[in-house]
Amino acid sequence: MEVKEILFMNKGDGENSYVKSSGYMQKVAAATQPMVSGAVQSFFRENCSNPPLEVLNVADLGCSSGPNTFTVMSTVIESTVKSCSELGREIPEIQFYLNDLVGNDFNTLFKGLTVIEEIFKNVPWFAMGAPGSFHGRLFPRNSMHLVHSLYGVHWLSKVPKLTNEGGLPLNKGKIYISKTSPPGVREAYLSQFQEDFLLFLKCRSPEMVPDGRMVLIFHGRKSADPTLRESCYTWEILAETISYLVSQDDVQHCLLSPSNLSKMLLAKVQNQCISAFDSIVVACISRPKGEFESLSLNFLAIRE
Amino acid sequence: MEVKEILFMNKGDGENSYVKSSGYMQKVAAATQPMVSGAVQSFFRENCSNPPLEVLNVADLGCSSGPNTFTVMSTVIESTVKSCSELGREIPEIQFYLNDLVGNDFNTLFKGLTVIEEIFKNVPWFAMGAPGSFHGRLFPRNSMHLVHSLYGVHWLSKVPKLTNEGGLPLNKGKIYISKTSPPGVREAYLSQFQEDFLLFLKCRSPEMVPDGRMVLIFHGRKSADPTLRESCYTWEILAETISYLVSQDDVQHCLLSPSNLSKMLLAKVQNQCISAFDSIVVACISRPKGEFESLSLNFLAIRE
Numbered sequence: 001m002e003v004k005e006i007l008f009m010n011k012g013d014g015e016n017s018y019v020k021s022s023g024y025m026q027k028v029a030a031a032t033q034p035m036v037s038g039a040v041q042s043f044f045r046e047n048c049s050n051p052p053l054e055v056l057n058v059a060d061l062g063c064s065s066g067p068n069t070f071t072v073m074s075t076v077i078e079s080t081v082k083s084c085s086e087l088g089r090e091i092p093e094i095q096f097y098l099n100d101l102v103g104n105d106f107n108t109l110f111k112g113l114t115v116i117e118e119i120f121k122n123v124p125w126f127a128m129g130a131p132g133s134f135h136g137r138l139f140p141r142n143s144m145h146l147v148h149s150l151y152g153v154h155w156l157s158k159v160p161k162l163t164n165e166g167g168l169p170l171n172k173g174k175i176y177i178s179k180t181s182p183p184g185v186r187e188a189y190l191s192q193f194q195e196d197f198l199l200f201l202k203c204r205s206p207e208m209v210p211d212g213r214m215v216l217i218f219h220g221r222k223s224a225d226p227t228l229r230e231s232c233y234t235w236e237i238l239a240e241t242i243s244y245l246v247s248q249d250d251v252q253h254c255l256l257s258p259s260n261l262s263k264m265l266l267a268k269v270q271n272q273c274i275s276a277f278d279s280i281v282v283a284c285i286s287r288p289k290g291e292f293e294s295l296s297l298n299f300l301a302i303r304e
Numbered sequence: 305m306e307v308k309e310i311l312f313m314n315k316g317d318g319e320n321s322y323v324k325s326s327g328y329m330q331k332v333a334a335a336t337q338p339m340v341s342g343a344v345q346s347f348f349r350e351n352c353s354n355p356p357l358e359v360l361n362v363a364d365l366g367c368s369s370g371p372n373t374f375t376v377m378s379t380v381i382e383s384t385v386k387s388c389s390e391l392g393r394e395i396p397e398i399q400f401y402l403n404d405l406v407g408n409d410f411n412t413l414f415k416g417l418t419v420i421e422e423i424f425k426n427v428p429w430f431a432m433g434a435p436g437s438f439h440g441r442l443f444p445r446n447s448m449h450l451v452h453s454l455y456g457v458h459w460l461s462k463v464p465k466l467t468n469e470g471g472l473p474l475n476k477g478k479i480y481i482s483k484t485s486p487p488g489v490r491e492a493y494l495s496q497f498q499e500d501f502l503l504f505l506k507c508r509s510p511e512m513v514p515d516g517r518m519v520l521i522f523h524g525r526k527s528a529d530p531t532l533r534e535s536c537y538t539w540e541i542l543a544e545t546i547s548y549l550v551s552q553d554d555v556q557h558c559l560l561s562p563s564n565l566s567k568m569l570l571a572k573v574q575n576q577c578i579s580a581f582d583s584i585v586v587a588c589i590s591r592p593k594g595e596f597e598s599l600s601l602n603f604l605a606i607r608e
Contacts (some may be wrong), residue, residue: 055444093444097432102417106410110435113406126443128401129433131414139430140359140397 004133004157008103009064018064019108029068029150032217033075036148039213040079043145044087046211053092056080057144057209061134062152063098065105066112072148073127077120091123099130099138106131133157135199139207147204147214154218157196160188175242176235179227186226308437308461312407313368322368323412333372333454336521337379340452343517344383347449348391350515357396360384361448361513365438366456367402369409370416376452377431381424395427403434403442410435437461439503443511451508451518458522461500464492479546480539483531490530 009018047053058076063069073096084091098109106129113127132138134149135157162170162185171177171185204214226232313322351357362380367373377400388395402413410433417431436442438453439461466474466489475481475489508518530536 054446095444102414106414106433110406110410110433113435124441124444126441127435129410129414129435131417131431131433137428137430140399140428142358 002158004101004135008101008105011065011105011108013065013108017108018105019066019112025068025151026071028217029071032150032215033071035217036072036075036215037079039146039215040076041083043211043213044080044083044089048087048089052090053145056092056094056146057097057139058094058146059097059099059130059139059144059148059207061099061138061147061149062155063100063104063109065100065108067115068150069098069109070112070115072150073116073125074119076146076148077116077123077125081123093124093126096125096127097130097139097144098127099132099134101133102131104131134203135196137203137207141206142209144204144207145209145212147208147212149215150217152218153197153200153216154193156189156192157199158192160192162188175239176232177226178232181227189226306462308405308439312405312409315369315409315412317369317412321412322409323370323416326368326372329372329455330375332521333375336454336519337375339521340376340379340519341383343450343519344380345387347515347517348384348387348393352391352393356394357449360396360398360450361401361443362398362450363401363403363434363443363448363452363511365403365442365451365453366459367404367408367413369404369412371419372454373402373413374416374419376454377420377429378423380450380452381420381427381429385427397428397430400429400431401434401443401448402431403436403438405437406435408435438507439500441507441511445510446513448508448511449513449516451512451516453519454521456522457501457504457520458497460493460496461503462496464496466492479543480536481530482536485531493530 010016011018013019056076058073060069060072076096077094080094081091098106100106109129110127116125116127130138134152164170164184170188171181174181174185177186177189208214314320314325315322317323319325360380362377364373364376367376380400381398384398385395402410404410404413413433414431420429420431434442438456468474468488474492475485478485478489481490481493512518
């Protein structure tokens with residue numbers, strides 16, 4: 001079974017759901033909205049000599065079940081209204097395509113849209129759910145004006161091949177690129193990311209309109225060394241937690257009750273390791289010029 | 305609370321789900337596909353002098369959680385391929401907008417799309433979920449080439465006002481237009497349907513492209529008298545069932561366990577009353593010419 005068939009954020013809106021436990025992501029979303037707003041404004045500015053746009057198509061890739069995607073929707077609506085008012089142009093209807101894997105909880109996502117309905121009663125907007133992997137085609141040719149992804153693009157489509165030619169495991173006892181991992185492990189992860197990211201861009205390319213914009217927010221690293229503590233501290237916590245569960249003979253119990261596992265991981269991650277990441281990359285890409293603007297944000301600055 | 309906020313078909317894919325108990329609807333869908341196919345073919349034929357279409361946008365309104373909407377999708381894909389091949393034109397990408405109320409089980413719907421993925425691997429198609437009431441705007445202006453609705457349009461948006469000027473109930477003890485109901489009851493239902501259907505058409509009008517097509521399949525009646533047995537037999541069964549539950553002191557139990565109620569109703573409806581309906585109307589509307597073609601199908605012929 002492929003990863004895309006089984007991967008999803010915790011469903012519903014209970015205590016352990018993504019909806020209730022994505023506070024940190026909300027802060028990242030809030031901190032990166034100026035880039036989203038800037039992309040919308042520059043799109044309208046550079047296209048103001050064209051005929052008025054009837055519909056602005058906007059995709060949020062890896063939107064999960066809310067509420068971060070609602071922050072993005074609000075920013076796009078507000079920026080569109082502001083840009084069009086400043087340029088003296090009619091406000092287009094805005095069509096949002098909210099994408100995530102098929103296992104995502106779209107039911108909860110759709111119920112949450114009432115938040116946006118209540119705020120933007122006088123702006124014509126529509127929201128669609130677009131199920132599927134962004135490592136494949138999602139939308140028709142030449143349709144998207146703005147593509148946004150918050151913390152989605154660094155997810156790999158599958159576990160890299162981590163065995164040597166003899167079929168023996170390259171990274172035995174580890175779940176990440178550690179100081180003791182052989183070079184082949186790093187190369188396997190890098191190769192998988194390169195393959196996935198290239199495929200992502202190849203799939204988006206025909207979907208974007210000329211001069212469309214992409215704003216991609218994902219993990220980055222300033223250092224070339226992936227084994228530095230700040231790069232893999234999250235995985236250390238995860239590995240420690242799994243080891244602890246094994247030692248307590250609790251694995252079976254936790255597998256039967258995934259919410260327990262996620263709760264433990266959540267507590268560990270939130271309390272101890274959030275400062276360990278190095279940076280967030282916000283990449284703003286303009287097509288077809290291929291202009292690339294990137295911004296690096298410090299995790300701690302967002303956290304506090 | 306409005307009807308549109310609480311109304312949905314039974315979720316999931318269990319024994320009492322819509323997915324598993326919509327066999328009759330599947331037969332109606334199968335019987336009406338020639339009209340859908342004809343609408344697609346006539347659309348391409350009449351537009352073959354225009355520049356090639358890049359994307360064919362198709363909406364299915366009131367799609368529920370499958371599998372009937374998959375029948376419609378298959379028909380549209382097959383008809384598009386056939387029409388374009390016959391006319392020597394490039395096959396456009398096909399974008400489906402699957403609509404139902406926010407409470408619909410879109411998660412189950414999206415999982416079911418693998419059926420279509422397996423059949424049509426070489427045709428470019430995409431599917432979106434479009435949550436919302438079709439008594440309001442759902443899509444951007446000038447976007448839809450084909451709008452289809454199977455058994456959706458005859459649902460009223462709300463219960464009509466069934467009280468007289470003094471606030472007393474007009475239809476006491478009844479849940480439908482019966483022989484003993486005063487004329488005001490019939491007028492109230494008719495007025496509500498007229499209001500809803502007019503609103504439906506007003507909302508679709510700006511959404512359709514010029515020369516777009518609508519195929520609407522809904523209940524109809526050949527007789528002007530709504531109290532004939534064949535028109536209200538379903539409601540008699542429903543009323544009888546509720547009376548039975550009240551007499552058995554089972555109402556509270558059944559309300560706490562809605563699947564029991566739906567199971568009883570389903571059994572009653574499927575076993576006893578399906579032949580009672582008079583006809584199905586299939587309306588095919590072409591915009592902006594306003595041409596209207598309708599077909600009346602006999603229920604029993606479909607049932608058998």
